[in-house]
Amino acid sequence: MSAQHEAGRVITHRVLILGAGYAGMSAAIQLAARAGRREDVQVTLVNPQERFTERLRLHMTATGQRLAELSVPELLEGTGAQFVRGWVTAVDADARTVRIDDDRVLHYDTLVYGLGSLADTAAVPGVEDHAHSLNSAQDAEVLADRLGRLGSGTVVVGGNGLTGVESAAEIAERHPELNVVLLGRQEPGAAMNAKAKAYLQAALNRLGVVVRSGVEAVKVLPDAVQLAGGESITADVVLWTSGTRVSPLAAAAGLTVDERGRIVTDAALRSVSHPEVYAVGDAAAIRQGYGVMHGTCQGGMPTGVHAAVSIVRTLNGKQPKPFRFGYYHTPVSLGRHDAVVQFTRPDDSPRRIHLTGRVAARYKETVTASPWPTYGRMKKMPASGAFWPRGGRFTRIQEVR
Incomplete structure (x- = not known):
């Protein structure tokens, strides 16, 4: 771990989050709410556009219905997290670097991989x-x-x-x-x-x-x-x-993936081959007692929250807990x-x-x-709780710091 000096801060841990979908945004806001104001931790979210895509409403957009344009930087406002606009073109899991389309190279100590899926x-x-x-x-x-x-x-x-x-x-x-x-x-x-x-x-x-x-x-x-x-x-x-497909970047980076290219995780959502990498949402092959989870917003947001909570626990010298979802x-x-x-x-x-x-x-x-007000609640939540929607309601999950 190398220290980085920025605006008077000595940053000793850089968390890089790839993808501002439902899972990535949940990870970024939850992590920023818990650790974004720590002087030694830097949280950065990378996404190719500033607009937050409401994938649950795209069938409405496709028929000409006007929706509110949600801004990723505005969602992050006041959290302490940084936003970097760019397409991820390569991940080097051994060097712990990410390259984006303007040839910038971003370094990380912990990576949250949430690049999601596309129609096949x-x-x-x-x-x-x-x-x-x-x-x-x-x-x-x-x-x-x-x-x-x-x-x-x-x-x-x-x-x-x-x-x-x-x-x-x-x-x-x-x-x-x-x-x-x-x-x-x-x-x-x-x-x-x-x-x-x-x-x-x-x-x-x-x-x-x-x-x-x-x-x-x-x-x-x-x-x-x-x-x-x-x-x-x-x-x-x-x-x-x-059908859906995921980005080939994880496999190209040398991360262990399943037959569909999704990152294989342990019980805490860490890559089984590179434990400093957390995989969330559609990009992850997450095994539960009933089998491997399939990609939905319903499951994606809790994976982002759990990754954030686990990172904070690790920063505090504790072991992350297993992820459980139904x-x-x-x-x-x-x-x-x-x-x-x-x-x-x-x-x-x-x-x-x-x-x-x-x-x-x-x-x-x-x-x-529900994701939009959920993110607002995450930004204001106490450090001991985590929120995500369940059936249109908000469920509060207690977590020991």
């Missing part, structure tokens, strides 16, 4: 060239412009997971002049209980969404989607939501005034209880909006 546009030929995605607010805005100019025609949504369902419903509601086709291998809502799944499918039917289940897209053409077996579906616009719900919007919320067991299997209709829509909106 490389798995099927033609997706990269001919399909839209919801990887960023800019991508969503490009799609909104295209849909607004279409007038009539067919929109094919590839992938009938939750993102695909929400996108298809939103497009069908906002653009009733368009034919919307939702296609995928499973039925929409396959992981829900029978009643919740039936409600979801009926809602899609009411909106006029044509659901094609049990099909596989093998190629995207400029004007069609080709299915296995030779059938083609004519498409004026294709939105691709099927799922709580699956909220799915079906346009602006309808939704279904499936409550789950900790392993994400469906419970009998679920919400539908306007009550579910209000619930979903509360959950979607």
